[in-house]
Amino acid sequence: MKHLSPAQLVDVVEGTAGDTLTAHCAGCPACRTKADELRATLAVTSANEVPEPSPLFWDHLSARVARAVRDEPVPGAWWQRWTWQWVPLSAAAMVLIAVGFGVSWRGISIVASHPASELALGPAVPLDGIERLDAGESSDVSWTLMTDLSSTVAADETLGAELPVLPDAADRALHHLTEPEQAELIRILHEEMGPSARMAPRPARK
Amino acid sequence: MPIRAGEWLAHGSQPEWTMTVVEKTQGAPRDAGPLAELDDHGLVAACLAGRRDAFDLLVDRHKRSVYLLCYRFVGTHEDASDLSQDVFLRAYRGLRRFRGDSSFATWLYRIGVNVCLNRVSMRQPLQRSLDEMPNLAAPQADPAVALVRREEARRVRAAVARLPRKQRTALILRVYHDLPHKEIASALGTSVGAVKANFFHALANLKKLLAADTRSGS
């Protein structure tokens, strides 16, 4: 006759054993005695309670762990951190890019879809009287060149040439050009106007 | 232009600013926000993504069970408190290794058992601290009954502390933390059969140890 194994006796005591094992235990004095002893010891052991610490202790423990964790580097791989930390920034960047594209596209569409005469024209404004948005571009060669060129062109001349001119347009356009674009603009202007195109210093502003 | 407190009093006008006194609520989550709605796996993911406060919430959820586990192993409040901090710190450092195959609690138990067994093996014998342990349990109505229960509890803890490591671990996780054998096996990296066998031998040895203690005490 094969008696119950330790694992099977645990199942019997915990009430998870099948009918066959339970029936064996009921009919076998040796296995029944073991199971009874197991139950008795389990009852004594289970009744043992841990002294309850002070209610303040739990907050104290949280604070201790938080302090210890603060000194640790953030766990996780960089790409996992990226998703949470950089989402607001990357979203903002995407919005800026989208707005940038939108503005550029809109500008192109307006110029392309309207005859020059329909565009609002203002008088030729002397550029050295216009407040610039930012300082520090007095050494900007392209700005100097454009200012120099546009200051000699009257509004009615541009109208006759079907070129849409808005007040401050050249100035604003230059603000949106990147350095390579400005360099390219200068090159084109030099090409168009020949070596006579001079690079005058930017007029001093009042 | 900002005005000084004395000026608005003199002008009879109200300041634009107000001061709100916020009373700290005991045990309340600290600006947990929507994190509190996440389950443990979600909090782990948030923590790995850089949200340290997600880990604070995990600590709040599991500190009691971790402390009790540690107390069962070391038997003093001070040691259990230190070990609990150590368990959470190790969990934080190793959070990337939590795969989510088991529950976070089971994973934490595994760390807890390792931390406790390491400490216990460095600090033998443990019985000394069990005798010195202050009993902070709720006072019993009958002092005599309370005394007997305290003494009984001390004897059992001393006996549990003398069990071999695997048997002690299986017994603590099964009896005091009500973990299913399968989860204990997962926490210990062993089979369910081995856990049950260790549990059986733990109880059998405990019976012998308690009987020997009674004989020596009488």
Ligand SMILES: [Zn+2]
């Ligand atoms: Zn039998």
